[in-house]
Amino acid sequence: MDKRHPDRIVIVGASAAGLTAAETARKDGFAGDIVMVGAENSAPYMRPPLSKQILAGTWAEDRALFRSRGELDALNVEWRLGTSAVHLDRDKRQIHLVDGSSIDYDGLxxxxxxxxxxxxxGHQLAGVHVLRTANDARALGSDFTPGRRLVVIGAGFLGCEVAAVARTAQLHVTVVDPLEAPMMRQLGAEIGGQIARLHQSHGVEMVLGNGVSSLQSHRGSVTGVELTNGTLLEADLVLVAIGSTPGTEWLTDSGLSLSNGVDCDEFCLAAPGIVAAGDVASWHHPSYGRRMRLEHQTNAFEQGAVAARTLLGTATEPFAPIPFFWSDQYNVKVQVYGTPHRDATVSITHGDPNQGRFTAVYRHNGQMEAILTWNLPREAVRLRQELVSDMALRAPSVANL
Structure with a gap:
């Protein structure tokens, strides 16, 4: 770890991880300058509600803000919102912004x-959407009119959650994915099959095992989605939810290792005086024994705190959390602790999938890798303790997280 204490910390990314890093630095006694750079004009906000409550209109956008204006002011942070970083000069310890200005840093x-x-x-066509920001959610939601035809390309968490909101809003919904089951990359084929049946029971058409070859249009608006097998799906709206890429384009000539995001050690250190946290950070998880990059809000909070303490020289243990994520679809809450290995075996340990309430355990090479609950939140708490105990045998520090 870098033991040199910074006088000026610059945080690039007004995100859950960035906000937590600032709050942790202040809580731990850092009295120097903190500058927060954010590409959006908004203070940090929760992203999970974008595909659920905000898209459905059950939350106002300001409800998703992490902190009140007073709480943000108390942090004594210089906010540079509505601009983004375009270059990192590690020799001069400078960050260049898109508006032509630059910021000096001691810790980044x-x-x-x-x-x-x-x-x-096809992204220039009217009716074609992605969903990452509040502006994206606002644009997509404004196109939700009962009876319209929505094609969701990509059956991961985001695509399935949007499909559920759209179907509840009485749109005709079709979900397309090249894999044989939705959310298969995250949860495997067996649980993916349960997700498919859930959506089908609500009237969603699942077109699985097919890719997309092109979008069709008329007078600048999307009219259909052509699949690789030649099928044409009529569409008034299209959501493209085929994954994401780490926000590292401004770092390509920085000399940092960027194999899958910003490569860090187990303390979130990427280089002397530089740490990374949240969705962009790839770090070595000592308990799983492999490198991870997690796009989950809980991880962003936890990692932002460790990254700040690494900069300040006060981090005492490697970052080795039990990953946690959840998904709300219709009347179902899926909760997952751990990270299922792609070759893991799945066993139902409690309840019955046919009754809509069950738990599942993922094991790989005889070791518990993850647990999943389907509408059984209390069981999630109990099984998490089993997972913590199992993983503590591999890395004792995990039990303290």
């Missing part, structure tokens, strides 16, 4: 998150 927190992957063409 990279918390720039991710950007949605777009199709190679």
């Amino acid at each position: 927190v990279i918390a720039t998150g991710v950007s949605p992957i777009q199709l190679s063409d």
